[in-house]
Amino acid sequence: MDSTRPAIKTxxxxxxxxxxxxxxxxxxxxxxxxxxxxxxxxxxxKTTAIRMLIGLLTPTSGEASVAGFDVFTEAEAIKxxxxxxxxxxxxxxxxxxxxxxxxxxGIYGLPMETVKAKADDLLKTLQLSDARxxxxxxxxxxxxxxxAFSVAVLHEPxxxxxxxxxxxxxxxxxxxxxxxxxxxxxxGTTVFVTTHYxxxxxxxxxxxxxxxxxxxxxxxxxxxxxxxxxxxxxxVFIELARGADRSQN
Amino acid sequence: xxxxxxxxxxxxxxxxxNKSMLxxxxxxxxxxxxxxxxxxxxxxxxxDMHVVDFDQSDLSRQLVTKLQASGYFHLKSRSRDIDxxxxxxxxxxxxxxxxxPPHFKKDLRSGKSSSVQMNIDAVDGATAGLIQGYxxxxxxxFNAEIQPRATDVQRSGIAxxxxxxxxxxxxxxxxxxxxxxxxxxxxxxxSMIGMFLSGMNIVREREIGTIxxxxxxxxxxxxxxTGKLLPFWIIALFELGVGLLIAYYGFNIPFVGSALLxxxxxxxxxxxxxxxxxxxxxITDTQQQAMFIAWFLMVVFILMGGLFTPIxxxxxxxxxxxxxxxxxxxxxIMRMVLLKGAGWAEVQHLTGLxxxxxxxxxxxxILRYQKSTG
Numbered sequence: 224m225d226s227t228r229p230a231i232k233t234x235x236x237x238x239x240x241x242x243x244x245x246x247x248x249x250x251x252x253x254x255x256x257x258x259x260x261x262x263x264x265x266x267x268x269k270t271t272a273i274r275m276l277i278g279l280l281t282p283t284s285g286e287a288s289v290a291g292f293d294v295f296t297e298a299e300a301i302k303x304x305x306x307x308x309x310x311x312x313x314x315x316x317x318x319x320x321x322x323x324x325x326x327x328x329g330i331y332g333l334p335m336e337t338v339k340a341k342a343d344d345l346l347k348t349l350q351l352s353d354a355r356x357x358x359x360x361x362x363x364x365x366x367x368x369x370x371a372f373s374v375a376v377l378h379e380p381x382x383x384x385x386x387x388x389x390x391x392x393x394x395x396x397x398x399x400x401x402x403x404x405x406x407x408x409x410x411g412t413t414v415f416v417t418t419h420y421x422x423x424x425x426x427x428x429x430x431x432x433x434x435x436x437x438x439x440x441x442x443x444x445x446x447x448x449x450x451x452x453x454x455x456x457x458x459v460f461i462e463l464a465r466g467a468d469r470s471q472n
Numbered sequence: 473x474x475x476x477x478x479x480x481x482x483x484x485x486x487x488x489x490n491k492s493m494l495x496x497x498x499x500x501x502x503x504x505x506x507x508x509x510x511x512x513x514x515x516x517x518x519x520d521m522h523v524v525d526f527d528q529s530d531l532s533r534q535l536v537t538k539l540q541a542s543g544y545f546h547l548k549s550r551s552r553d554i555d556x557x558x559x560x561x562x563x564x565x566x567x568x569x570x571x572x573p574p575h576f577k578k579d580l581r582s583g584k585s586s587s588v589q590m591n592i593d594a595v596d597g598a599t600a601g602l603i604q605g606y607x608x609x610x611x612x613x614f615n616a617e618i619q620p621r622a623t624d625v626q627r628s629g630i631a632x633x634x635x636x637x638x639x640x641x642x643x644x645x646x647x648x649x650x651x652x653x654x655x656x657x658x659x660x661x662x663s664m665i666g667m668f669l670s671g672m673n674i675v676r677e678r679e680i681g682t683i684x685x686x687x688x689x690x691x692x693x694x695x696x697x698t699g700k701l702l703p704f705w706i707i708a709l710f711e712l713g714v715g716l717l718i719a720y721y722g723f724n725i726p727f728v729g730s731a732l733l734x735x736x737x738x739x740x741x742x743x744x745x746x747x748x749x750x751x752x753x754x755i756t757d758t759q760q761q762a763m764f765i766a767w768f769l770m771v772v773f774i775l776m777g778g779l780f781t782p783i784x785x786x787x788x789x790x791x792x793x794x795x796x797x798x799x800x801x802x803x804x805i806m807r808m809v810l811l812k813g814a815g816w817a818e819v820q821h822l823t824g825l826x827x828x829x830x831x832x833x834x835x836x837x838i839l840r841y842q843k844s845t846g
Binding site: 277278279280281298299302303305306307309311312313314315316317318322325326327329330331332374 | 482691
């Protein structure tokens with residue numbers, strides 16, 4: 224990917240379900256290697272926006288490109304260049320850690336030696352080497368989330384999308400998780416992450432806050448705090464999200 | 473190809489690890505084949521009978537003995553009251569109340585005709601028909617046996633010349649229902665594997681959410697579908713093989729036709745039922761919905777498939793509908809090939825129909841399967 228071109232670019236991207244605009248004319252640019260925090264209350268439209276960017280949902284109108292490919296016409300080309308970790312744990316619980324890694328390594332067309340070497344590396348870093356041949360379903364949630372992230376970046380994608388990756392995870396594991404995130408950005412990977420933990424928002428290079436399908440604020444964490452004269456992102460978030468019309472789901 | 477290899481590896485690992493499904497996949501069909509084949513029979517076994525004998529002669533007793541000796545009728549009770557016999561039928565105690573009139577022996581011995589009455593419980597029409605048929609034939613036999621003696625007494629000389637029909641049952645000389653049922657039941661079993669398991673498997677991934685992780689990969693539609701269909705295609709053909717061995721060694725089903733031909737057609741048939749299963753999976757969100765639709769179709773396919781009742785005796789509209797029933801075609805082919813030794817020439821028309829179904833339903837299902845939602 225051309226390093227001067229944005230990793231993700233949207234213009235007036237909209238998704239309607241009937242009369243309801245889940246995502247309403249959002250526009251932003253994310254540059255290569257950036258960690259972009261995508262905040263918003265439940266039901267604000269974050270997941271809908273992500274699903275459009277990763278080619279699981281066709282947008283109603285607007286424009287968007289991911290890794291230089293158009294989401295309308297080149298959704299399958301995008302899929303080669305991105306990794307995705309969904310809100311809901313979606314590796315195969317009845318397969319072992321290694322079998323899951325092997326499957327996704329194979330699907331992305333990595334040579335088996337590479338997959339093996341990467342798996343060993345990864346499990347060592349995560350201190351999960353003992354779990355290699357355990358079924359993933361039997362592991363604690365924190366381990367599962369770290370493994371899901373590892374599988375999402377196994378093929379060294381240009382961009383990785385993380386939808387609430389740390390939901391329900393303990394603080395120590397969350398911290399380790401973010402260390403993992405930083406590590407992949409050093410390799411030039413762009414990270415697009417949604418979260419409900421405001422301390423995590425502070426770790427991002429830039430943060431957008433979505434309210435009722437619209438992006439209400441977008442800046443660096445310090446820029447946002449300055450703009451809203453707040454001490455932390457949480458205050459900014461509450462200030463903006465309080466005005467939401469959509470009831471919590 | 474490489475992607476498909478990884479997908480197949482995954483599917484087989486999951487199938488063989490699924491402790492609740494594995495026995496269902498491999499043991500249940502075999503049990504079903506054995507149990508159903510013995511149970512789903514049209515042969516008459518031990519019909520309970522009430523006898524109202526007004527004659528009380530040695531001849532009337534002989535008739536009753538003959539009925540019992542046939543093995544089809546069991547004398548459960550007797551009385552000298554017709555109403556009693558009907559009451560027994562009403563209570564479901566017996567299915568047949570046989571009434572032998574007074575002067576039965578006297579009439580026969582003196583060359584007059586006599587008649588016995590069979591009161592049959594006809595709630596189950598098929599069984600009633602069988603009771604009537606078997607009973608009538610035994611009574612006629614009895615009639616023929618005593619005829620010479622009657623004529624002796626009469627000294628009338630020549631017995632009335634009658635016309636006799638000598639039936640010859642081809643391909644299943646003993647009219648053995650197991651021979652007829654087993655090939656059909658085998659078809660039902662492989663259809664169920666095809667229609668339920670592959671479709672259900674996809675819906676299950678949708679329910680758990682794992683399908684989303686696959687959908688964000690550059691995996692191709694045909695790769696995904698092949699990964700889902702091929703394992704159960706192989707399993708179904710394997711089970712057909714096991715079933716045929718059981719049929720051959722366990723039930724002595726004559727294996728007259730070509731096994732290769734049968735498996736070739738089975739391979740096409742599997743694509744049809746799997747295509748239907750796949751199609752169902754694309755229009756449903758939960759396993760429950762998918763199961764319900766698949767089950768509904770399966771019941772229609774079986775009941776209108778000529779397994780229990782011949783298609784030829786259905787009303788015309790039903791016979792025309794059966795054209796669209798892949799199960800009906802394959803049951804017919806199985807019986808033709810297994811029992812009659814039909815070759816390609818005899819089954820090419822039906823096989824053509826199955827192939828046509830496969831090339832319609834399978835692409836339709838694949839087209840309907842979408843990685844993204846509109």
